[in-house]
Amino acid sequence: MPATGGLVRPGRRAAADAGRIQLRGIAQVALSASPWTGLLFTVALFADGWRIGLYGLLGAAASTVAASVLGADRNGLAKGLEGYCGCLTGISIVVRFGASWRTALVAVLAGAVCSVLGAAAGRLLGRIGLPALTAPFCLVAGVLAIALPTAPAAAAPPAAGDGVTRLSAAELGHAFCDNVGQVFFLDRWYAGLILLLGLLVASRVAAAAAACGSVVAIAAACAMGLPADRISAGLYGYNAVLVAIALAATFLTLTAWTAGYAVLAALASVPFTAAWQAFAQPSGGSPFTWPFVVTTWLFLAAAPALDRPGLSFEKAK
Amino acid sequence: MPATGGLVRPGRRAAADAGRIQLRGIAQVALSASPWTGLLFTVALFADGWRIGLYGLLGAAASTVAASVLGADRNGLAKGLEGYCGCLTGISIVVRFGASWRTALVAVLAGAVCSVLGAAAGRLLGRIGLPALTAPFCLVAGVLAIALPTAPAAAAPPAAGDGVTRLSAAELGHAFCDNVGQVFFLDRWYAGLILLLGLLVASRVAAAAAACGSVVAIAAACAMGLPADRISAGLYGYNAVLVAIALAATFLTLTAWTAGYAVLAALASVPFTAAWQAFAQPSGGSPFTWPFVVTTWLFLAAAPALDRPGLSFEKAK
Amino acid sequence: MPATGGLVRPGRRAAADAGRIQLRGIAQVALSASPWTGLLFTVALFADGWRIGLYGLLGAAASTVAASVLGADRNGLAKGLEGYCGCLTGISIVVRFGASWRTALVAVLAGAVCSVLGAAAGRLLGRIGLPALTAPFCLVAGVLAIALPTAPAAAAPPAAGDGVTRLSAAELGHAFCDNVGQVFFLDRWYAGLILLLGLLVASRVAAAAAACGSVVAIAAACAMGLPADRISAGLYGYNAVLVAIALAATFLTLTAWTAGYAVLAALASVPFTAAWQAFAQPSGGSPFTWPFVVTTWLFLAAAPALDRPGLSFEKAK
Numbered sequence: 001m002p003a004t005g006g007l008v009r010p011g012r013r014a015a016a017d018a019g020r021i022q023l024r025g026i027a028q029v030a031l032s033a034s035p036w037t038g039l040l041f042t043v044a045l046f047a048d049g050w051r052i053g054l055y056g057l058l059g060a061a062a063s064t065v066a067a068s069v070l071g072a073d074r075n076g077l078a079k080g081l082e083g084y085c086g087c088l089t090g091i092s093i094v095v096r097f098g099a100s101w102r103t104a105l106v107a108v109l110a111g112a113v114c115s116v117l118g119a120a121a122g123r124l125l126g127r128i129g130l131p132a133l134t135a136p137f138c139l140v141a142g143v144l145a146i147a148l149p150t151a152p153a154a155a156a157p158p159a160a161g162d163g164v165t166r167l168s169a170a171e172l173g174h175a176f177c178d179n180v181g182q183v184f185f186l187d188r189w190y191a192g193l194i195l196l197l198g199l200l201v202a203s204r205v206a207a208a209a210a211a212c213g214s215v216v217a218i219a220a221a222c223a224m225g226l227p228a229d230r231i232s233a234g235l236y237g238y239n240a241v242l243v244a245i246a247l248a249a250t251f252l253t254l255t256a257w258t259a260g261y262a263v264l265a266a267l268a269s270v271p272f273t274a275a276w277q278a279f280a281q282p283s284g285g286s287p288f289t290w291p292f293v294v295t296t297w298l299f300l301a302a303a304p305a306l307d308r309p310g311l312s313f314e315k316a317k
Numbered sequence: 318m319p320a321t322g323g324l325v326r327p328g329r330r331a332a333a334d335a336g337r338i339q340l341r342g343i344a345q346v347a348l349s350a351s352p353w354t355g356l357l358f359t360v361a362l363f364a365d366g367w368r369i370g371l372y373g374l375l376g377a378a379a380s381t382v383a384a385s386v387l388g389a390d391r392n393g394l395a396k397g398l399e400g401y402c403g404c405l406t407g408i409s410i411v412v413r414f415g416a417s418w419r420t421a422l423v424a425v426l427a428g429a430v431c432s433v434l435g436a437a438a439g440r441l442l443g444r445i446g447l448p449a450l451t452a453p454f455c456l457v458a459g460v461l462a463i464a465l466p467t468a469p470a471a472a473a474p475p476a477a478g479d480g481v482t483r484l485s486a487a488e489l490g491h492a493f494c495d496n497v498g499q500v501f502f503l504d505r506w507y508a509g510l511i512l513l514l515g516l517l518v519a520s521r522v523a524a525a526a527a528a529c530g531s532v533v534a535i536a537a538a539c540a541m542g543l544p545a546d547r548i549s550a551g552l553y554g555y556n557a558v559l560v561a562i563a564l565a566a567t568f569l570t571l572t573a574w575t576a577g578y579a580v581l582a583a584l585a586s587v588p589f590t591a592a593w594q595a596f597a598q599p600s601g602g603s604p605f606t607w608p609f610v611v612t613t614w615l616f617l618a619a620a621p622a623l624d625r626p627g628l629s630f631e632k633a634k
Numbered sequence: 635m636p637a638t639g640g641l642v643r644p645g646r647r648a649a650a651d652a653g654r655i656q657l658r659g660i661a662q663v664a665l666s667a668s669p670w671t672g673l674l675f676t677v678a679l680f681a682d683g684w685r686i687g688l689y690g691l692l693g694a695a696a697s698t699v700a701a702s703v704l705g706a707d708r709n710g711l712a713k714g715l716e717g718y719c720g721c722l723t724g725i726s727i728v729v730r731f732g733a734s735w736r737t738a739l740v741a742v743l744a745g746a747v748c749s750v751l752g753a754a755a756g757r758l759l760g761r762i763g764l765p766a767l768t769a770p771f772c773l774v775a776g777v778l779a780i781a782l783p784t785a786p787a788a789a790a791p792p793a794a795g796d797g798v799t800r801l802s803a804a805e806l807g808h809a810f811c812d813n814v815g816q817v818f819f820l821d822r823w824y825a826g827l828i829l830l831l832g833l834l835v836a837s838r839v840a841a842a843a844a845a846c847g848s849v850v851a852i853a854a855a856c857a858m859g860l861p862a863d864r865i866s867a868g869l870y871g872y873n874a875v876l877v878a879i880a881l882a883a884t885f886l887t888l889t890a891w892t893a894g895y896a897v898l899a900a901l902a903s904v905p906f907t908a909a910w911q912a913f914a915q916p917s918g919g920s921p922f923t924w925p926f927v928v929t930t931w932l933f934l935a936a937a938p939a940l941d942r943p944g945l946s947f948e949k950a951k
Contacts, residue, residue, distance in 0.1 A: 070895075071941030113902050116895075119936035124762060128441060146909035148858065224465065261387075261433075268430050275463035279600045283913045302436035307388030445758060541782065578704075578750075585747050592780035596917045619753035624705030 025060040025083015031250045032202045033079050040198030048186040051099045059090020062111030085137035086111035092141040095185045138288040149284040165222040171232040178234025179214035206249040213244025213266045220270035239273045239292040240266040246296045255310030265299045342377040342400015348567045349519045350396050357515030365508040368416045376407020379428030402454035403428035409458040412502045455605040466601040482539040488549040495551025496531035523566040530561025530583045537587035556590045556609040557583040563613045572627030582616045659694040659717015665884045666836045667713050674832030682825040685733045693724020696745030719771035720745035726775040729819045772922040783918040799856040805866040812868025813848035840883040847878025847900045854904035873907045873926040874900035880930045889944035899933045
């Protein structure tokens, strides 16, 4: 059905379809298929910087077009499942290497590779009932970050301190918003809030899960004594936000049990993120959203073996 | 059946059951389900240091209780299969971070995560007929070790020398015992001997396999020219001990073929351990028992493709 | 059937069979089963250095004999599938550690481990329809390279520059040949040409794919601004050569679609190789042919999900 009512010409209908797929591709970064969510996410990207918005759109379009050309599953394409990894890859490229014709070409090629890796992940993980999540993006972005170093790698990984980290109210607020914003590499607090609003438009449960994930991550990072500036920049919490959305609002049926299960997973993702950062830093790498991907895979894989309401995970596909 | 004969009240029976499961959880570190083995293992832990004994018991209890609360398989629970990863994780935490309320809380939470990862590993690996082994412990302990560095990482990995390493008789004796002891992070020779005794109580084959694995590892490490102090501290041999128990005494039927197969696997685990140590050291990590886990998985996966007596591996579940 | 016609005694026939299997084992490094290809490959090895030729033959023989002793599949044995990983492992040992009785023993034991890992890879990957490729070699050679460091690890990984790399005609020629030669660790241009000739003897498509893969890799490495001396030494292109042979000439039916698909995969393998080199360098490791293995696995796994002529991949086993 066309997005605009009334009489539309086929060309305009196709354009509307393409636009909807594009917006859904951006929404799928946070596991939503709503074009309205995608629209607000796009607004958040441009609010953080026009280059980020542009490369996000470019990457999503590149991987969607490549998937279409290669004959990928039409159904997943229409839901935006071929766009989100390209979108994140495009943003990761402009954030690290800047905007130029050369990086735009890299973003297009990387988006095309994302669509192949998405198909591979779908087949390999589909057998064991797990979703691909953002694994293709993490692989492509990680390879580019290590292959094309931009600066001498920092020598000392950020160490956890002995005591508990204390944050001011401003730092707390920044941390809460930036934990959401860093899902898209955004570091302005209002961009994080617009993303949260975008989640709310599609699902109150998803928005609540994201907010709770952010709070759990702040508590865990402070208890671990991680550096305050990195906590308030959202660097330890974006994986927890995604884990909470995936477990509590997307793949499992929400019960008190799955809520507690999601809290445990979000907690676990914080030291996982800190460890991955420390491990990847010497080679110029970054965890990207690997901690989210691996934590969610493991907790989803475990769920059917646990005999508690909501953990059966037959809902997901 | 109650462990103590005669008339027992239900509460006492439940306590006896819980105690038996706890001891079995500790015995399962060396792939045994005997509570007597677990009792001797616990004695060895306390002989090395009361903190190690305490955190071992705490970790095993935490992961067993978490598995029970989450509704994990009752059958595996009764065999102690939900305890061993938590036990090792607890010990790894106290050895690295010391004993305090904070590390005790970390041990409890880490034990809970171990029970989820155990369920995930069971489902993912069960499809391909492989056991989880200590993979959940290795993942959790590795993340904590890298996320919470305690000291500046050592710069130079221990290098293998050009010649063969020669050990004194005392060093040889230490290496033999500590190869067993380091399975539980123990570095006193008598603790290793008590562990070996614990194995002997349950199965003469397992004790003999452990002893042979230790000898093979010493020979391999000396032939590779690895540093004498690290060989005698058992740092290259604990994986070989576990590999030998797993292949020769647990998952394959013992024949001359499987004995030779286990020797090859134990041999292979020594450079694997040395490589993992060198690789993990700069980021403050440790191989833990990953080399045992991966070597055992690969040799078990290969076994049914090899047409020799004992290598069919249908015995295992 | 005997390779030499007429009346042959059984012993001579067995020797001829063993020789043919040995040559096929060396040919399988480039996914060919032709003994003539293997013969030319052996010539190339000796042309680069007699030690390399010797250790290549030794490693291939060791893993083939070990596989035969362990009762591996006779069919794969006859096709040389048990030889190629041992061959590469033997060469990697002599190139890094030199020729001596000690390294010869390591090559024999490593070849035996390769045959077990080959059986494991066959069973684990066979379920999901993927070939083992050179994964056993990469694992064994990687463990040895990190466990037995020969020199202090280089501090700075080779960085990609800002501009495009320009090569002289001589560098271009070297790069083209060495991209093929480095599949076997060879760094003389004529050795690479003999390898290409060996491919041509068995299949014109395979030789053309290798040549195209080499050209694509040079273009990609230059566009990325990678160092000219490493490009012309073939260090960024050997994975692209293997990827092109695997996708365009071995596992997929050649169509315009699969040719384009193979070009994309070969392109992707270049930053993957550069990233793996930068990542592995601090610990003394090397990517070996992991980038080829992982890229080919992912592109083969994706193929059946893509609805285009030639991508169905039912031809492979």
